[in-house]
Amino acid sequence: MDFDFGPDDTAFREEARGWLAAHLVGEYAAAAGTGGPGSEHQGFAVRRAWERELGRAGWIGLGWDDRATGHGNRHATLTQQVVWAEEYARAAAPARVGHIGENLLAPTLIAHGSPEQRRRFLPAVARGEQLWCQGYSEPEAGSDLAAVRTVAVPDGAAGGHRVTGQKVWTSLAREADWCFVLARTEPGSRRHHGLSFLLVPMDQPGRIEVRPIRQMSGTSEFNEVFFDGARAEECVGGEGNGWRVAMGLLALERGVSTLVQQIGFAAELDRVVRAAVTTGAVTDPVLRERLVRQWAELRTMRWNALCTLGAGAGAGAPSVAKLLWGGWHKRLGELAVAVRGAAGAVGPADWSAKAPYELDEAQRLFLFSRSDTIYGGSDEIQRNIIAERVLGLPRETG
DSSP states (O other): OOOOOOHHHHHHHHHHHHHHHHHSOTHHHHTTTOSOTTOTTTTHHHHHHHHHHHHHTTOSOTTOOOTTTTOSSOOOOHHHHHHHHHHHHHTTOOOOSOHIIIIIIHHHHHHHSOHHHHHHHHHHHHTTOOOEEEEOOBTTBSSOGGGOOOEEEEOGGGOSEEEEEEEOSOTTTTTOSEEEEEEEOSTTOOTTTTEEEEEEESOOTTTEEEEEOOOTTSOOOOEEEEEEEEEEOEEESOTTOHHHHHHHHHHHHTSHHHHHHHHHHHHHHHHHHHHHHHHTGGGSHHHHHHHHHHHHHHHHHHHHHHHHHHHOOOTTHHHHHHHHHHHHHHHHHHHHHHTTGGGGGSOOSOTTTSOTTOOOHHHHHHHHGGGTTTTTSOHHHHHHHIIIIISOOOOOOO
């Protein structure tokens, strides 16, 4: 596939750049760059208002293959989606709060949902009015998703299901309006059999409890969620077909959004390089070699993602992508502290300006990126998938 930008892409870039310049003003401009890794708590109210601003202008749902049903906003080609992501990063716009609904839930409904479900949920996501979170991992079922124990039973004459169980590492659980939940709907079923993909409204006092998980970075992006007979109003893809729907969603999680993520990575790398120049660390041959390697690996990841999208993702492509960026970002976090020398390990010099031991941007990146090789499927799980499904190696026994 040809990923060169053509005249239409250039016009699209000019439109995107002009719109961002005209609308990133006032409180939105003040929130520029907020909400990145380890700081998703920053400026959330403003960022939610910004999400609605994006929706009103039609910038949400660019990649939805939903032109026939018409529930999204403007449609954009793959190269135009990349253009939008590049301009968004260049403008240092606030980190998005609607990613899960736009890039995970919506394409899943387009692929597996009923027409009624698409009509009910997609317009609100496209307007930036409805936020979603993901109810997959559990205390005993993290990377091994097929081990989920959350159960859902039919809700009698009312229809739907009643969900009971616990989910963990749930981003945006405190702010989300809805949660898509993988639950066991067939009593006695095991592994990937008997699972269903359910849609649960989060506003159910007494039925849903959210407990923030304080991380070593001092922030609480992730949460535990407890369901006690919470009502699930929709089942996507049919009861018992949850594993197929869930796997389709995980593939989406590592599609075009991977390119968008890499643009943010490039901005982080630029900041680390500038810090190395400022501190003089760039003259250290070992650190300089690590910086060059980070740059080269990021370029490689970009072309790998573009080629994968152009050729059509193979069985192991999402796992390869996750292995590449997870380790890369973790190493970047280590570099962000290393280039500052001893100063990278201590708090701010001006104690009157900040509370003692408050982390700066580089320190948050270092601590938060330790999780990159774990969440979204650990490195060990990704290597197993590649070994078994791509290379055809025998499954582990015992």
